[in-house]
Amino acid sequence: MVDHLLSVQDLETQFKTPEGIVHAVNGVSFDLSEGETLGVVGESGCGKSVTMLSVLRLVQSPPGKIVAGKALFHGKDLLQLNSEDIRAVRGGQISMVFQDPMTSLNPVMTIGDQLAEPLMLHLNMTRAQANKRSVELLGLVGIPRAEERLKDYPHQYSGGMRQRVMIAMALSCNPQILIADEPTTALDVTIQAQIIELVKRLREELGMAIIWITHDLGVVAGLAQRVIVMYGGFIIEEAEVKELYANPRHPYTLGLLGSLPKIHEESRTKLYSIEGMPPVLYRKPTSCPFAPRCAWAMERCWNENPVLESLNPNHRVACFADTTNGSKHA
Amino acid sequence: MTNSEVIVTVDNLKMHFPIYRGVIRRKVGAVHAVDGVSFQVKKGETLGLVGESGCGKSTTGRTILQLYKPTAGKVYFKDTDLTSLRSEQMRLMRREMQMIFQDPYASLNPRMTVRDIVGEPLMSFGLASGKQIDERVAELLKLVRLNPDYIGRYPHEFSGGQRQRIGIARALAMNPSFIVCDEPISALDVSIQAQVVNLLEELQAEFGLTYLFIAHDLSMVRHISDRVAVMYLGVIVELTDRNELYRNPLHPYTQALLSAIPIADPVFSAARHRQVLEGDVPSPVNPPSGCRFRTRCPIAGPICAEKQPEWREVGPNHYVACHKV
Numbered sequence: 001m002v003d004h005l006l007s008v009q010d011l012e013t014q015f016k017t018p019e020g021i022v023h024a025v026n027g028v029s030f031d032l033s034e035g036e037t038l039g040v041v042g043e044s045g046c047g048k049s050v051t052m053l054s055v056l057r058l059v060q061s062p063p064g065k066i067v068a069g070k071a072l073f074h075g076k077d078l079l080q081l082n083s084e085d086i087r088a089v090r091g092g093q094i095s096m097v098f099q100d101p102m103t104s105l106n107p108v109m110t111i112g113d114q115l116a117e118p119l120m121l122h123l124n125m126t127r128a129q130a131n132k133r134s135v136e137l138l139g140l141v142g143i144p145r146a147e148e149r150l151k152d153y154p155h156q157y158s159g160g161m162r163q164r165v166m167i168a169m170a171l172s173c174n175p176q177i178l179i180a181d182e183p184t185t186a187l188d189v190t191i192q193a194q195i196i197e198l199v200k201r202l203r204e205e206l207g208m209a210i211i212w213i214t215h216d217l218g219v220v221a222g223l224a225q226r227v228i229v230m231y232g233g234f235i236i237e238e239a240e241v242k243e244l245y246a247n248p249r250h251p252y253t254l255g256l257l258g259s260l261p262k263i264h265e266e267s268r269t270k271l272y273s274i275e276g277m278p279p280v281l282y283r284k285p286t287s288c289p290f291a292p293r294c295a296w297a298m299e300r301c302w303n304e305n306p307v308l309e310s311l312n313p314n315h316r317v318a319c320f321a322d323t324t325n326g327s328k329h330a
Numbered sequence: 331m332t333n334s335e336v337i338v339t340v341d342n343l344k345m346h347f348p349i350y351r352g353v354i355r356r357k358v359g360a361v362h363a364v365d366g367v368s369f370q371v372k373k374g375e376t377l378g379l380v381g382e383s384g385c386g387k388s389t390t391g392r393t394i395l396q397l398y399k400p401t402a403g404k405v406y407f408k409d410t411d412l413t414s415l416r417s418e419q420m421r422l423m424r425r426e427m428q429m430i431f432q433d434p435y436a437s438l439n440p441r442m443t444v445r446d447i448v449g450e451p452l453m454s455f456g457l458a459s460g461k462q463i464d465e466r467v468a469e470l471l472k473l474v475r476l477n478p479d480y481i482g483r484y485p486h487e488f489s490g491g492q493r494q495r496i497g498i499a500r501a502l503a504m505n506p507s508f509i510v511c512d513e514p515i516s517a518l519d520v521s522i523q524a525q526v527v528n529l530l531e532e533l534q535a536e537f538g539l540t541y542l543f544i545a546h547d548l549s550m551v552r553h554i555s556d557r558v559a560v561m562y563l564g565v566i567v568e569l570t571d572r573n574e575l576y577r578n579p580l581h582p583y584t585q586a587l588l589s590a591i592p593i594a595d596p597v598f599s600a601a602r603h604r605q606v607l608e609g610d611v612p613s614p615v616n617p618p619s620g621c622r623f624r625t626r627c628p629i630a631g632p633i634c635a636e637k638q639p640e641w642r643e644v645g646p647n648h649y650v651a652c653h654k655v
Contacts, residue, residue, distance in 0.1 A: 043519040158610045159383075188382040188546055190607045193590035197606050215520055218549075218592030222599035241596045259524035260594050261553035266573055270531070271553065273524035277489050 004031040004072075005209055006055070006094075006177060011069030013047075013054045016062055023281040024050045026233040027069075032177065037203065037210040039224030039241070041217060041256070043278050047233035048213050052179050054079075056094060057086050073177075092122040095170040099182040101162035105154040111138075111165055112150030115172060122173045137168040141198060160191035164198065171202065179211045184219065196223060217256055221245060229253050232279050232289030234305075240314040249317040249324070251294045288319070296321035337508055337540050338371040338394065343403035345386075345393045349615065362614045363389040365564035366403070368641070371508070376534065376541040378555030378572070380548055380587065384611050386564040387544045388432075391510040394542070395427055396420055407508070425455060428501035432513040434493035438485040444471070444496055445481045451503045470499040474529060491522035498529065502537075510542045515550065527554055549591050552576055557647075560584045563622040564614055566641075570648040580650045583607075583623050621653065629654050 013025040025047045032038055042048045053059045055071045055078060071078040073094065078086060090096075098104045106114060115137060116130035125133065131150070138146035141164040154162055163183055170178055180199070184192040196219065203210060214220055220227055220241070227244050229237040229252065237250040248254050258272030276293040288294070291301040298321065306318045344367075346360040364386045371377045379387045393400050396412050405412045407423065415423065431437035438447055448470055449463040458466055468478035474495040485493055494514060501509055511530065515523040531554065533539060545551045551558055552572050559569040560583065568581040579585045589605040609626050612618055618625050624634040631654070639651045 043521060160610060189548065189590040189592075190382055190586060191610070192592070193604060193606050194608075196592075197604065216592060217520075217594040221594050221596040222592060245594065245596050256520055257594060259521050261549045263549050263552065263576070263591060263593060265553070268531075268553070271524040271528055273528055274521040275525070277491065277522070278519070 005034045005036075005074070006032040007070075007072040008051070008055060009070045009072070011051060011054055011071065012067040013050050013059060013064060014067050015064050020282040023284050024064075024233050025054060026281070026284060028230075028233070028235055030228055030235065030238065032209050032211065034176070035203075035207050035209055036226065037212060037224045039220035039227040040211060040213045040230065041215065041220055041227060042230035043215055045278050045280065046230045048230050049181050050233075051230070052096070052181060052211060052213060056090055056096060056179070057081075058090075058096075088122070091118050091170075091175075092173045093175055094177040094179065095173065095175040096179040096181065097163070097166045097170045097183045100186050101159055101166050101183075102186070104166055105162060107154055109153075110150065111152055111154065111157070115150070115165070115169055118169065118172050133172065134168075137172055138165070140171070140202070141165070141168045142194075143168075159187055160194060163187060163191075163195055167195070167198070167202070171206065171208075174206070175208055177209045177211065179213070181213045182215070183212075185214070185216070192219070199223070217245075217260060229256070232281055232285065234289060234318065235308060235316075236290065236318045238308065238316045243312075243314050247315070249311065249315070250290075250319050251296050251321065251323055252290050254323060255293075294321075296323060335373040336370045337373045337408060338542075339404075339406040340367060340369050340390075340394060341404040341406070343367045343390070343393060343405060344401045345389050345398055346401040359615055362564050362617055364393060364400075365614075365617070367561075367564075367566055368403075369559055369566060369569060371540055371542060373507075373540055374534075374538050375556040376543050376554055378551035378558040379542060379544045379561060380546060380551050380558060381561035382546060382611050384563075384614065385561045386614070387546075387561050388512050390561070391429070391512050391542055391544050395424070395429055395510060397429075425451075425504040426506050427508040427510070428504065428506040429510045429512060430494075430497050430501050430514045433517050434490050434497055435517070437497055438493055440485055443482050443484055447485070447496060448500045448503055451500065455504065457504075466503070467499075470502055473502065473533070474499045489522075490518050491525055494518065494526050495529065498526075498533070502533065505537070506539070508540045508542070510544070512544045513546070514543075516545065516547065523550070530554065548587055560587065563611060563617055565622060565651065567623065567652065568650045570645075570650075574645070574648055578645075578648075580644065580648070580655045581623075581652050582627050582629055582654070586626075621651075 009029045011025055011028045015022045015024055028051050040048045054066050066079055112134055115134040119125045119130040119133055134150055135146045143149055143161060143164055184195050212223060224241050227241055228235050231252050237253050248257055255274035274293050279289055285305055288301040288305055291297040300320050306320050308316045308318045310316050343364055345364040346362055348357050349359045351358045367390055381387045392398050394405050400413055445467050448467045452458040452463055452466060467481055471478045476495050515526050543554055555572050557571050558575045559566050562583050568584045579588055586605050586607045593599050607626050612625055620636050621634040621639050624630040633653050639653045641649060641651045643649050644655060
């Protein structure tokens with residue numbers, strides 16, 4: 001048994017809303033090894049962000065509440081740490097990059113001040129040391145004339161550059177895990193390509209593990225080693241990246257892959273689309289949460305929620321149906 | 331294309347937004363959002379318009395519909411010059427041309443019911459009243475695969491994909507022949523994107539609609555378009571048929587855009603060489619001299635700074651503006 005850097009076990013998170021309790025994360029378990037890049041894929045509301053926010057205890061409470069589970073990081077359960085200890089982990093050993101670089105930076109603080117803050121807080125640097133390190137960090141993420149640009153405010157940076165600053169900030173304390181929550185979704189394709197190349201380079205240079213949350217199966221294909229697909233707060237499929245794209249099993253994964261236009265397609269074919277919408281779960285489901293949208297759904301799917309089972313050591317799926325003949329997919 | 335009748339002609343269209351400064355609001359410059367764009371849209375086709383944010387693609391779409399008064403240039407719809415029309419004449423023309431907006435959350439009035447949103451154009455043109463509106467709205471909702479019983483609901487009761495369908499129903503209310511789709515799917519989830527794109531294609535087949543499809547996602551544009559125009563900083567740099575563009579991209583910017591598309595295939599992804607563009611799009615207030623792409627172009631030479639490249643046909647229906655091609 002390999003030692004895992006992070007091991008999340010049976011995590012459950014709920015939100016209290018006026019309409020009732022929303023079951024956002026329903027017993028999610030996964031492991032992350034040192035230096036590994038894990039892709040977490042799913043649509044809005046599938047629980048992918050809430051899972052990672054729960055691990056770092058960033059879910060606002062109330063209305064959110066982590067109901068059950070463990071998140072073992074170096075053997076310590078992050079969910080049991082007191083608030084001072086979890087703050088030392090956050091931004092120090094595990095750091096996070098958020099989706100929207102326009103709103104994640106403080107508009108009235110200079111980039112230099114924002115970069116120096118975690119350095120002085122976590123690494124006890126002096127202001128001068130922190131400034132020197134900030135220049136290095138901006139250089140590392142490819143921002144030219146770093147020394148001058150430290151004095152700039154966020155509005156003087158473009159979207160792509162702000163996301164680089166966010167990454168620089170996340171890397172500032174040499175984290176062991178970088179959690180990136182849709183960091184390229186708000187950016188143009190060309191800038192997205194720049195950021196992905198940057199992250200690949202930094203991963204090689206610094207050797208940290210990465211959890212990359214996205215709805216874009218294309219981005220994950222070029223970046224991750226292993227992929228988790230989430231739906232309705234459950235992990236419904238997990239596989240090594242090549243295995244997942246070559247041999248997707250869950251009808252939802254099949255649908256996601258099918259709804260992407262094929263870049264090599266010469267004639268116009270109709271896109272496969274998953275009918276209906278993702279669910280909001282007010283009760284813990286007793287049936288498969290995907291059944292209402294599933295072309296393979298059979299009686300058993302309505303009576304029982306399938307659990308993740310191993311197909312082979314590199315592939316787990318939660319589905320009763322045999323989807324290997326793609327006939328329902330035409 | 332079997333029918334090559336031209337429905338929209340854009341001739342050297344320019345849209346400059348003035349910048350005023352100081353107490354007396356002196357004009358100090360202009361944002362050259364669209365700076366000399368010419369193309370034609372043929373009846374029944376989908377013309378894709380792609381480029382990064384800030385390249386002027388949405389402004390082009392809006393200026394064609396005269397939502398902005400163009401600084402220079404002409405827009406012909408069939409044989410009518412839209413830029414010379416008075417506002418009342420233009421208002422009547424709008425029945426023929428409609429728009430679908432990017433953000434289904436911001437483009438629907440939260441205080442209006444679906445009936446009012448979809449029925450407003452009918453009332454505004456006096457084409458229906460009372461019961462007739464209800465009937466027509468119900469019919470339109472069915473067309474976009476929404477339950478006609480939802481007629482009395484408000485936008486917040488719908489998901490993003492459903493709201494986009496309401497926007498489409500509203501655009502269809504006047505039986506237009508030309509629709510500008512301004513990034514209609516970029517705010518939607520992947521599985522919902524496919525639903526909306528399929529709907530747009532079905533409606534096109536049913537009503538013979540012509541689309542100008544604006545997007546930054548080249549893979550979706552390839553899927554839906556017959557021809558694709560690539561825009562950079564207010565000018566079109568390449569225009570050709572969908573397959574030709576992806577098989578044989580000539581402009582270095584098109585090549586870079588294509589290579590930036592993430593591909594959902596890890597084996598292919600690992601094997602391909604990615605040409606990553608450096609830097610950001612320059613400011614359209616002071617666009618670079620000569621070729622506007624030269625500051626980010628991997629093959630730029632001295633001539634590129636001196637002369638704006640000519641727009642020329644290099645192959646059948648393949649137009650490009652680059653000195654190096």
